[in-house]
Amino acid sequence: MSNGTDDGVGERGTHTGDGERVRVGIDVGGTFTDVVAIRDGAVHVEKTPSTPDAPDDGVIDGLERSARRAGYPIDRVTTLAHGTTVATNAVLERDWAETALVTTAGFRDALEIGRQARPDVYDFTAEKPAPVVPRDRRFEVEERLDERGRVETPLSDDDVRAVAGDLADAGVESVAVSLLFSFENPDHERRLAERLREEGVEASISLSSDVLPEIREYERTLATALNAALKPVMDRYVGRLDARADDLGVPADLRIMASSGGLIGAERARTAPVRTLLSGPAAGVQGAAHVAERAGVDDVITMDMGGTSCDVSVVRDGDPIVSSEVEVGAYPVRVPMVEIHTIGAGGGSIAWIDDGGALRVGPRSAGAEPGPICYGRGGTEPTVTDAHLLLGRLDPDSMLSGDLSADADAVANAVRDRIADPLGMGVEEAAEGILNVANANMERALRVVSVERGHDPRGFALVAFGGAGPLHAVGLAAELDVPRVLVPRAAGVLSALGLLVTDHVHELSTSMVRPLDGIDATTLAEAYADFEREGRERLAAEGISDDRMSFQRSADLRYVGQSFDLRVPVPADLDGDALDTVAERFHAHHERRYGHASSDEPVELAAVRLRAVGRVPSPDLRAVDPVGASDRIDDAIVEERPVVFDGRTHDARVYDRAQLPPAGSFDGPAIVEGEESTVVLPPETSATVDPYGTIDVEVGR
Numbered sequence: 176m177s178n179g180t181d182d183g184v185g186e187r188g189t190h191t192g193d194g195e196r197v198r199v200g201i202d203v204g205g206t207f208t209d210v211v212a213i214r215d216g217a218v219h220v221e222k223t224p225s226t227p228d229a230p231d232d233g234v235i236d237g238l239e240r241s242a243r244r245a246g247y248p249i250d251r252v253t254t255l256a257h258g259t260t261v262a263t264n265a266v267l268e269r270d271w272a273e274t275a276l277v278t279t280a281g282f283r284d285a286l287e288i289g290r291q292a293r294p295d296v297y298d299f300t301a302e303k304p305a306p307v308v309p310r311d312r313r314f315e316v317e318e319r320l321d322e323r324g325r326v327e328t329p330l331s332d333d334d335v336r337a338v339a340g341d342l343a344d345a346g347v348e349s350v351a352v353s354l355l356f357s358f359e360n361p362d363h364e365r366r367l368a369e370r371l372r373e374e375g376v377e378a379s380i381s382l383s384s385d386v387l388p389e390i391r392e393y394e395r396t397l398a399t400a401l402n403a404a405l406k407p408v409m410d411r412y413v414g415r416l417d418a419r420a421d422d423l424g425v426p427a428d429l430r431i432m433a434s435s436g437g438l439i440g441a442e443r444a445r446t447a448p449v450r451t452l453l454s455g456p457a458a459g460v461q462g463a464a465h466v467a468e469r470a471g472v473d474d475v476i477t478m479d480m481g482g483t484s485c486d487v488s489v490v491r492d493g494d495p496i497v498s499s500e501v502e503v504g505a506y507p508v509r510v511p512m513v514e515i516h517t518i519g520a521g522g523g524s525i526a527w528i529d530d531g532g533a534l535r536v537g538p539r540s541a542g543a544e545p546g547p548i549c550y551g552r553g554g555t556e557p558t559v560t561d562a563h564l565l566l567g568r569l570d571p572d573s574m575l576s577g578d579l580s581a582d583a584d585a586v587a588n589a590v591r592d593r594i595a596d597p598l599g600m601g602v603e604e605a606a607e608g609i610l611n612v613a614n615a616n617m618e619r620a621l622r623v624v625s626v627e628r629g630h631d632p633r634g635f636a637l638v639a640f641g642g643a644g645p646l647h648a649v650g651l652a653a654e655l656d657v658p659r660v661l662v663p664r665a666a667g668v669l670s671a672l673g674l675l676v677t678d679h680v681h682e683l684s685t686s687m688v689r690p691l692d693g694i695d696a697t698t699l700a701e702a703y704a705d706f707e708r709e710g711r712e713r714l715a716a717e718g719i720s721d722d723r724m725s726f727q728r729s730a731d732l733r734y735v736g737q738s739f740d741l742r743v744p745v746p747a748d749l750d751g752d753a754l755d756t757v758a759e760r761f762h763a764h765h766e767r768r769y770g771h772a773s774s775d776e777p778v779e780l781a782a783v784r785l786r787a788v789g790r791v792p793s794p795d796l797r798a799v800d801p802v803g804a805s806d807r808i809d810d811a812i813v814e815e816r817p818v819v820f821d822g823r824t825h826d827a828r829v830y831d832r833a834q835l836p837p838a839g840s841f842d843g844p845a846i847v848e849g850e851e852s853t854v855v856l857p858p859e860t861s862a863t864v865d866p867y868g869t870i871d872v873e874v875g876r
Contacts (some may be wrong), residue, residue, distance in 0.1 A: 177307045186622045194513070196245045198794055199235050199427075200674030202455050205260075206523055207642065208233035209668035209851070210241040212536045213675060213794040217277020219245035220668050220851055224545045230261060233417040235423065239830065249424045253793075255597025256454035256674035258432040260449045261412045262405050266504045269305075271312035271404035272348040273377075274538050275339055276308040277367065278396065279355040280315040285392050286400060292503065300360035304505040312345050314338045316354075316367065322688070324360030335367060349379045353396040358388035358686045361488040367668045379406045386449060387510060389782055390686040392511040401508060402449040409448035430679075430719070434456045434512035441719045449510055450682075452503045456486040457513040460495045462673025463638040465793070466663040468493060469867055474791050475636045476625055479670065480617070480644035482523040483540040487620045488515045490631055490638075494502065494562055499742075509782075510684045516623050520616045522560040522643035523547055526590075526609045534605075536612045557593055559613050562606040563646055567818035567827070567844060568855050602700040603819055614647055625655070629768055632657045633647055634795055640669035645854040649843075653857075653873045656702035664832075664868030667851025679789035684782055691732065691758055691778040696749040702783050703745075710787025718791030732761040738831050740781040741765060807838035819846060820857050837866045 198213045203225055210221040221241040226233040234257065242249050265271045276286060279590040286308045295301040316338060319328035340799040350371070357364045359385030368380050381403040387395050411757020417429045431444035434453035444451055449805060456479060463477040473493050479486040489496050497516040500507070523546060526536050536559060546555040547560040549571065564567045564586055571583045587602050595605035625632045639648030645662045652660045665672045683706040687699075707726050714724050730747035743760040746753045758778050766772040813836035817825040827846040832849035843856030846872060854870055856862055864870045 176817070181686045183487075187452045191456075196253045197251045198398075198675050199238065199241065199252050200254075200256045200258075200458070200671040201237060202258040202668070202670040202674065203233060203260055204455065204481045204642075204670075205228050205484065206546065207542065208237045209671040210237040211665060211668050211671040212241050212245050212247060212674065214245065214247050216795050218672070219247075220665060221355060222668065222851055226789065227264075227543065229445055231412065231419060234416060235419050238420070238423070238425075240317075246483045250426055252427050254430070254544065254675065255420060255425055255427040256430045256432065256438055257416070258670055258674055259412070259451065259457040260455050262409055262451045263453065263455075263503065264414040264787055265405055265408050266401065266452065270408075271307075272407040272681055273312075273346065274308050274349045274351060274404040275312040275314065275342055275345055275347040276351045276353065276396070276400055276403075277316060280317050280334075281732045282355060282392065282396075283313045283315050284310070286313065286396050289393050290398075290507075291688075305444070307404055307506075308351065308692075312347060314341050317352060318363050320356040320360055321365065322353070322356055326355055326360075326363075327506070330363045330366055332370065336372040336374060339371055342378065348401040348407050349381070349848040350376065351381050351400040353392075353398070353399045355392070357382070357384040358390065358395070361385075368819070374692050374774065375745060377863065379403070379410070379761070381406060381785065382441065386447065386503050388685045389509065390688060391509065394507060397506060398449055398509055398511055401506065402447060402541050404448065405448035409451065410445045413441050426551075430717075430855045431639075431675065432674055433680060433682075434510065435497055435680055435786075436461055437732060438674070438677050438679070438778045439679065439681065440790070443713070443771070447842075452508060453501070453512050453515055454509075456488075456515045456517065457495075458544055458673040459486065459640060459670035460488045460490065460515065460538075460676065461672070462669040462675045464493060465673065465676040466548050466638055466661060466864075466869060467636065467671070468662055470636075470658075470865060470869055470871065472628075472661070473635060475638045475661070476621060476630075476632065476799060477638050478617070478621065478640070478644050478648055478651070480639075480641040480647060481521050482546075483519070483521040483542060484517050484640060485520040485617050485620060485644075486515050486517045486618070487624050488513060489624050489628070489635075491630070510682075514624070514639070516620050518616055518620045519607045520613050520620075521641075522530075522558065522563075522646075524613060525556045526562070526594055527556070528559065528594065528613075534594065534598065534608050534612055534614065536609055548589050549582070555589060557586070557590045557609065559609060560611040560642065562589065562758075563644050563855075564855075565590060565602060565606040567608070568646060569853060570816075570829070570848065581685045585677065587848050592639050600789060604822070606817065608821065610647075614651055614654070617647065618651055621651060621655055636661055638663070642667045642852055645847075645852050645853075649854075649856055649860055649872055649874060652872075658874055660872040660874060662852075662854050662870040664849075666854075667849065676793045677716055678791050679714060679719055681710055681787040683787065684783065684784040686782045687760050688866075689780050690735070691754060691780050694754065694780060696751070696754060699754075699783065701744075703785055705781075706785035707787070714787055714789040717789065719791075723790040725786065725788045725790065727786040729786070730757060730758070730780060731784070733779050733781055733853060734765075734776045734780045737779075741768065745783075773820075806836050806839075808836060808841050811835045811839070813848070816846075820844060825858060832868075835864045835868070835870075837864055839870075 316334040317331040383399040387398040458477040523536035523541040547558040653866040733740040827844040843860040847854035
């Protein structure tokens with residue numbers, strides 16, 4: 176996590192000196208583009224409709240509106256950080272560049288063969304995802320390295336010339352190169368790239384020794400192919416956005432959120448787009464960790480529910496869990512990512528009845544256009560947001576945007592016609608049914624990242640954010656026996672705020688398959704020293720000074736014969752006992768994760784890793800000081816209105832979040848309406864407001 180005070184780092188070769196500094200984070204969601212600007216410790220929030228066909232339009236529009244409404248000069252923006260779904264959407268929709276693959280002779284089909292595991296072990300008709308590169312664009316070259324990177328067969332120049340001709344005939348925009356054992360010796364891959372350039376190949380080239388220099392042929396080739404396929408897409412998008420920000424007069428360099436939970440420079444995002452596949456969701460987890468830290472909580476489950484999806488994750492001991500075992504669109508992408516589980520459950524998720532007569536919710540969403548019926552943009556299918564409106568949890572006269580108006584009658588008619596009447600129930604009962612189904616989907620997702628991974632939810636708090644997360648969080652916490660829910664002041668835009676409390680991070684790794692007891696500690700130390708030099712170079716290029724750099728060592732280990740490995744920290748001082756310490760950490764981690772360990776079994780090193788961190792000072796956020804508010808919580812009450820919980824109508828107090836005083840407390844049933852999200856407190860709950868405006872809910876008081 177970041178720490179310190181804002182000093183205006185990361186600008187386009189300039190510094191604002193002692194003048195006003197503004198830090199801006201922009202996150203693009205499926206429905207809204209969120210902009211958070213921090214100016215003199217004050218947080219300014221702007222939400223504007225996303226523009227899926229041209230996401231940069233929404234980003235620039237949001238930035239201009241934020242500057243205009245908050246009253247800050249564009250030329251005082253010292254930080255511009257962005258969370259994007261461009262790479263994610265390209266993978267999910269397979270809307271990427273025409274790509275070719277060049278690999279070692281005999282391994283042309285590794286990308287298609289994949290692993291023996293089926294998507295559904297009991298479904299013999301289930302199909303694996305189509306390979307990123309079709310077979311007619313996969314080419315082979317004669318060359319061979321052994322498992323230690325020694326040359327057995329030199330790279331064939333004749334084959335390279337032939338492949339260059341094939342690539343020209345194929346007319347591809349991008350090329351992936353993945354040669355056998357290149358993680359031990361990248362020389363053949365680099366020479367191949369040079370020769371292709373000499374032969375006139377103009378397509379962009381991605382090398383596996385740069386993208387993912389690790390064992391597992393399928394995963395390494397897949398990551399390289401995805402990087403190649405995404406490279407032209409992200410290059411155009413980030414380049415266009417960077418240029419438009421520059422034209423607007425923004426002096427700060429554009430930073431992009433990486434999937435591993437750190438910021439990277441725009442140039443790195445353009446050349447390594449596979450590192451940005453979970454860009455937006457990762458920023459939300461970082462924001463949740465920051466909120467939990469301020470509340471004095473180390474272990475939290477995070478829940479980010481927006482318009483189209485719900486992303487859940489775990490923060491343990493203050494840090495998000497980073498894994499290389501994450502799937503994106505059914506593809507196992509083995510680059511480091513914050514461990515996030517995503518389901519199609521958002522405020523815009525559409526309720527429907529399946530062929531068996533069962534009520535379903537999602538994964539199809541109304542999205543930004545036309546959106547839920549209550550948005551008044553032409554939507555006709557009932558959504559989760561519409562259900563909340565019917566149950567009194569959302570005010571039709573106080574939607575998320577002043578541009579939106581709600582027609583409660585149109586919502587009721589649609590729910591009646593499409594859900595209630597076919598199921599033989601009333602409109603309110605159908606609306607509760609929609610929310611119950613959506614909650615059941617999200618509860619399963621929360622169990623995946625907690626119970627199924629050895630975490631007891633009773634020892635965690637739940638941090639709820641996103642535009643729709645605070646509507647559902649307290650009810651879900653009760654079902655999971657989570658005792659405490661934290662709803663940040665900027666819950667609806669926490670992913671954008673998370674961008675401003677995130678450090679620069681570069682993940683460096685290489686496979687080194689060796690028996691652990693046969694490794695010379697000096698050899699390992701040299702590998703980490705090489706990584707540290709490269710990490711320093713990357714961070715320095717992004718304007719990070721030496722005193723803000725730190726380096727975290729880790730290694731992937733396994734018992735000999737295992738096909739999976741676990742990551743453990745490695746001591747900075749690799750003295751004589753260090754490797755014994757690493758082995759002990761592995762045994763303990765194996766026991767914790769799988770319930771058993773075998774300390775007498777030989778341990779094998781699989782990979783060495785280094786996380787280079789450039790600390791960016793966190794903004795010094797002001798404590799909440801509601802303008803014109805008294806110290807009495809009752810002065811924040813706007814009205815009382817009927818709200819339905821579990822089939823019963825309650826007179827719930829409705830609070831204006833902007834007027835809640837610090838240390839104020841209140842009981843459910845209650846509704847707290849904020850600028851960008853609404854918090855629902857069911858009966859039998861209580862809440863307190865902390866000094867920074869976070870609503871701290873005690874579940875089941």
